[in-house]
Amino acid sequence: MKYSEYSVVIVGSGAAGLYAALKLSQEIELPDGILLVTKSGLGESNSLYAQGGIVGVIHQNPEDSVNCHVQDTLKAGAGLCDAKAVEYISSASDEVINDLISSGVKFDRDSTGELTFTLEAAHSIKRILHSGGDATGRGITEALRQKVLEDDNITVIENSMAVELLVDSDKECKGAILYNELTEEHEIVYTSALVLATGGVGQLYQYTTNPEGATGDGIDLAYNAGAVIQDMEFIQFHPTALALSPNNKNRFLISEAVRGEGAKLINNHGDEFMAKYHDKRELAPRDIVTRAIYSEMTREHGFNVFLNASMIDHNKLSRRFPTIAKKCGEQGIDISKKPIPVAPAAHYTMGGIKATVEGKTSINGLYAIGEVASTGLHGANRLASNSLLECVVCAYELADYLSFANLMPPKKIDNNIRQIIEVYSAPISDEDYDIQTLKQNLKKLMWNNVGIIRSGEKLQEALTEIQKMKADFKRTRKCLNKDEYEYRNMLTTAELIITEALARKESRGAHCRSDYKQTNSQAIHSNIKKQENKELIYVK
Ligand SMILES: Cc1cc2nc3c(=O)[nH]c(=O)nc-3n(C[C@H](O)[C@H](O)[C@H](O)COP(=O)(O)OP(=O)(O)OC[C@H]3O[C@@H](n4cnc5c(N)ncnc54)[C@H](O)[C@@H]3O)c2cc1C
Numbered sequence: 001m002k003y004s005e006y007s008v009v010i011v012g013s014g015a016a017g018l019y020a021a022l023k024l025s026q027e028i029e030l031p032d033g034i035l036l037v038t039k040s041g042l043g044e045s046n047s048l049y050a051q052g053g054i055v056g057v058i059h060q061n062p063e064d065s066v067n068c069h070v071q072d073t074l075k076a077g078a079g080l081c082d083a084k085a086v087e088y089i090s091s092a093s094d095e096v097i098n099d100l101i102s103s104g105v106k107f108d109r110d111s112t113g114e115l116t117f118t119l120e121a122a123h124s125i126k127r128i129l130h131s132g133g134d135a136t137g138r139g140i141t142e143a144l145r146q147k148v149l150e151d152d153n154i155t156v157i158e159n160s161m162a163v164e165l166l167v168d169s170d171k172e173c174k175g176a177i178l179y180n181e182l183t184e185e186h187e188i189v190y191t192s193a194l195v196l197a198t199g200g201v202g203q204l205y206q207y208t209t210n211p212e213g214a215t216g217d218g219i220d221l222a223y224n225a226g227a228v229i230q231d232m233e234f235i236q237f238h239p240t241a242l243a244l245s246p247n248n249k250n251r252f253l254i255s256e257a258v259r260g261e262g263a264k265l266i267n268n269h270g271d272e273f274m275a276k277y278h279d280k281r282e283l284a285p286r287d288i289v290t291r292a293i294y295s296e297m298t299r300e301h302g303f304n305v306f307l308n309a310s311m312i313d314h315n316k317l318s319r320r321f322p323t324i325a326k327k328c329g330e331q332g333i334d335i336s337k338k339p340i341p342v343a344p345a346a347h348y349t350m351g352g353i354k355a356t357v358e359g360k361t362s363i364n365g366l367y368a369i370g371e372v373a374s375t376g377l378h379g380a381n382r383l384a385s386n387s388l389l390e391c392v393v394c395a396y397e398l399a400d401y402l403s404f405a406n407l408m409p410p411k412k413i414d415n416n417i418r419q420i421i422e423v424y425s426a427p428i429s430d431e432d433y434d435i436q437t438l439k440q441n442l443k444k445l446m447w448n449n450v451g452i453i454r455s456g457e458k459l460q461e462a463l464t465e466i467q468k469m470k471a472d473f474k475r476t477r478k479c480l481n482k483d484e485y486e487y488r489n490m491l492t493t494a495e496l497i498i499t500e501a502l503a504r505k506e507s508r509g510a511h512c513r514s515d516y517k518q519t520n521s522q523a524i525h526s527n528i529k530k531q532e533n534k535e536l537i538y539v540k
């Protein structure tokens with residue numbers, strides 16, 4: 001197999017991966033350069049589609065404070081946030097957001113040139129910065145993407161996915177096996193710092209706001225390499241995705257910021273209902289709004305509820321939400337006149353690879369940043385717009401941490417790594433799988449059994465089914481193409497979510513069980529790890 005060596009290899013080109021590459025290049029002289037490898041085009045990611053904004057606890061907003069943001073985050077996180085991580089990330093936001101502005105990110109400003117801040121659910125004050133009205137993700141990723149392309153220290157490989165990590169017998173990560181979708185070839189990259197910035201798992205669910213690539217690849221890679229995986233049962237279902245018909249699976253998001261500007265949820269009879277569920281009504285934490293909508297839909301045997309934005313000034317609506325207005329307009333919905341049909345959809349992965357704010361994982365040489373990581377910022381329920389902040393702060397801190405590390409590519413490889421390489425060099429059977437159907441079956445199972453409201457019986461049924469699906473799909477390691485790799489990764493990730501959801505015999509944040517409605521007095525993380533040949537070992 002072809003091989004190459006880099007000082008640092010970053011997998012994924014969303015906000016976390018792009019910004020990490022840029023900061024590393026600016027901070028450190030790296031003799032063997034930086035590789036940024038991504039499985040579709042550069043910048044195609046969840047980040048690109050982020051709408052509402054990014055939390056900015058910055059000096060330009062003197063009414064805000066780190067303490068206020070920390071308290072809001074801890075409250076939404078339902079007892080499971082790591083207070084130190086929350087404080088660290090919040091405190092770093094001033095420096096990092098201002099660095100983003102210097103890097104060319106254009107946040108929206110008023111007519112006097114001052115930054116404008118908006119409100120989102122469960123935030124005490126207006127602190128959300130946005131770009132292009134409701135195209136914040138595009139504003140951030142486009143600016144970073146341009147800088148990355150101009151940077152000679154960064155090599156970009158597109159349409160190539162990491163499919164296994166090279167971990168030696170000392171449990172050190174020394175690189176990865178890549179699969180290139182265009183050439184259909186595997187290759188090896190060696191490095192002493194492998195950074196996973198592979199994003200979330202929304203595509204495990206039938207209805208999701210996430211684009212096609214969000215298949216949990218990083219979770220599969222890290223779990224199979226022996227890293228600790230944390231709190232995977234906490235999947236955030238966004239309350240308001242555009243619900244045109246049951247067949248519309250990848251759903252366009254109607255940002256929380258629309259409710260922040262005053263839009264109201266109404267049921268099929270046209271009645272506002274949120275007052276029944278929470279005193280903050282439409283701006284209650286996401287899990288509460290999602291369950292309220294779910295409950296209205298179930299009661300009415302409906303497929304959706306509606307978001308009425310017609311009371312918002314027309315000019316403001318089109319200025320603040322041009323992307324949403326355009327997308328709805330294309331479907332015949334003039335949002336200034338007609339209510340928007342909405343329903344919940346899988347949106348964000350609170351858990352992930354257990355990592356520090358600098359991205360350190362339980363495996364030396366392996367780092368995780370962004371949505372794929374679980375730093376303790378989000379706890380059991382993410383506060384809106386905290387995720388983009390986590391991406392950029394952790395990328396920034398990772399670069400700072402690695403500037404003190406020895407980043408020489410590995411000098412020798414051992415038998416463990418040789419064996420992995422052999423697996424990917426050997427031919428495999430050309431047995432044909434109908435991967436699209438297999439993926440759809442998995443997504444339906446996850447939606448029906450591991451969704452917004454869960455029960456032990458449904459979770460157990462899902463676990464049995466997933467294990468059967470794993471047994472039927474023989475490709476546990478080398479696969480024939482990208483779709484097969486994604487399906488392989490989805491199966492592992494689904495099993496982890498279900499196993500941790502079954503073990504959590506309480507309801508907390510986004511994890512709601514009909515058979516265990518109480519929230520336990522002690523908040524405990526779920527940590528899971530693969531050891532030797534034994535699967536799914538819990539670690540305290
Ligand atoms: C529609 C939508 C709206 C959102 N709005 C907001 C918002 O307003 N504010 C906010 O804070 N958050 C928002 N979020 C969440 C936020 O966008 C994400 O949490 C965040 O962007 C994640 O960034 P990331 O860099 O960690 O991952 P991503 O942006 O998802 O990037 C992951 C990258 O990894 C690549 N990849 C995956 N697997 C592999 C592999 N095996 N090999 C190679 N490459 C791989 C992908 O192709 C992609 O480039 C939104 C999310 C969605 C989907």
